[in-house]
Amino acid sequence: MSLERLIKNCIKQDAQAQSQLYKQYASKLFSLCLKYSRNYAEAEDNLHDAFITVFSKIDQYNNKGSFEGWLKRIAINTSLQRYRENVGVYDITDEGNIEDVSVDINDKDLSIDFLLGLIQELPDRYRLVFNLYVLDGYTHVEISELINISIGTSKSNLARARLILKDKIEDYKANRSSQSL
Numbered sequence: 001m002s003l004e005r006l007i008k009n010c011i012k013q014d015a016q017a018q019s020q021l022y023k024q025y026a027s028k029l030f031s032l033c034l035k036y037s038r039n040y041a042e043a044e045d046n047l048h049d050a051f052i053t054v055f056s057k058i059d060q061y062n063n064k065g066s067f068e069g070w071l072k073r074i075a076i077n078t079s080l081q082r083y084r085e086n087v088g089v090y091d092i093t094d095e096g097n098i099e100d101v102s103v104d105i106n107d108k109d110l111s112i113d114f115l116l117g118l119i120q121e122l123p124d125r126y127r128l129v130f131n132l133y134v135l136d137g138y139t140h141v142e143i144s145e146l147i148n149i150s151i152g153t154s155k156s157n158l159a160r161a162r163l164i165l166k167d168k169i170e171d172y173k174a175n176r177s178s179q180s181l
Contacts, residue, residue: 003067011059018055025068026051029075035116035131036079038124043079050078076136080146083128109176110169118168125149126161133158 001009001020009017030047037043053074061070119127128147132138133154138146140154149157 007058007061007067010055022051025071028068029071032072032075033079035119035135036076036083036128042082046079046082047075049082050075053078077146080128083124084148118165122161122164126157126164129154129157130161
């Protein structure tokens with residue numbers, strides 16, 4: 001069934017079409033939810049809530065941009081909404097200029113699973129900003145609006161996330177090289 005037909009059938013609340021849509025996109029959206037969730041169970045809840053939103057608002061999809069992009073936006077917004085509800089609004093004052101730290105994620109000795117594991121270990125506010133900015137391409141202005149923080153806080157949280165990741169990668173490499181001696 002074509003995507004256009006699938007969407008039309010979902011608008012009509014066709015359970016078979018909804019099931020097919022879920023099967024087609026669930027794994028991609030789950031990976032996205034996992035990036036913005038504290039753990040696996042929360043990611044499952046966020047995926048479930050995202051699909052409830054998708055099925056209740058699918059008639060609002062207007063064929064502008066990709067359908068998958070529309071789904072991803074819903075999944076991200078659902079995860080961020082849950083985060084805001086559980087944590088409440090916070091805004092850490094910008095603690096001055098933090099040196100912009102670069103993290104070498106292209107090191108061939110570091111697997112993507114290892115790097116994603118390190119990102120998942122970041123404190124929530126740093127992980128959210130890092131994922132939104134680095135992995136999903138949001139601007140600091142967009143991030144500040146999505147999670148209700150100032151632009152300066154977004155920049156500060158990104159710099160701190162990068163610093164933590166850099167330190168963990170350096171520690172990992174140092175431990176690995178000392179074990180090989």
